[in-house]
């Protein structure tokens with residue numbers, strides 16, 4: 342190609358070459374591929390003045406990788422996730438004014454700063470800092486951030502607990518879908534919207550909606566696993582899951598209903614489900630299952646579910662494969 346050679350001081354025939362050069366970063370030698378131009382007339386090699394690639398940035402990135410340090414984009418995405426400006430995060434971490442800006446623009450962080458940055462990648466650590474120093478942020482930003490972090494931590498803990506109980510694999514027991522607490526929330530809210538639903542009935546309605554959807558599309562709505570219990574098929578770990586959902590969404594409520602000697606829990610949602618999280622088919626399956634069992638009491642739907650093949654052919658505490666959806670009675 343033609344280009345200006347600074348050595349010949351004229352337009353010459355140039356070629357691009359890639360050469361590996363060693364960069365030294367804090368006593369580590371890091372080879373970096375550098376793009377150069379070579380002049381075919383005088384043999385001189387020189388940098389591409391238009392090149393965006395900064396070989397030092399590349400060397401730092403490799404150095405951070407070797408040392409397990411935080412990368413610039415991780416800092417940026419941490420900030421963005423919590424809606425913090427560089428200034429705000431600096432205030433929380435006790436960093437000087439331009440420090441974060443330099444780090445986000447490829448400068449190599451010092452070790453103390455890196456230790457702090459790595460710690461706050463764990464929401465629990467960030468939470469204790471925000472609890473202590475959140476007042477440094479404007480308005481109620483600190484309070485909101487505490488709320489967001491608490492939510493996130495609860496979700497993480499719930500998910501990891503569920504994983505210890507067998508949730509996780511995407512298979513015929515999850516209806517070929519990854520279990521999602523948010524989608525479960527949508528399904529629960531769709532069932533309970535402006536509607537009082539006994540917990541026993543809610544368990545069965547979720548079962549029917551998930552299995553019906555599996556029958557129609559080959560995947561469940563929520564990814565919940567269903568287990569054979571005395572009172573029929575129910576979502577595995579439903580107590581933990583409902584408690585989590587109740588904490589997540591204040592429009593979803595639970596009331597104790599005491600009648601004679603029995604006490605039962607009633608779920609209700611005053612808020613509409615976030616329909617953007619579910620497909621049209623999923624919403625209509627939820628709607629038709631709800632409609633089908635509209636006049637069923639908790640007892641009636643329990644008895645009905647006892648006649649399902651998926652229930653009859655499994656034993657106590659056994660998981661029910663979604664393959665039984667083909668034999669669903671509705």
Ligand SMILES: [Zn+2]
Nearest residue numbers: 346349380383
């Ligand atoms: Zn030249």
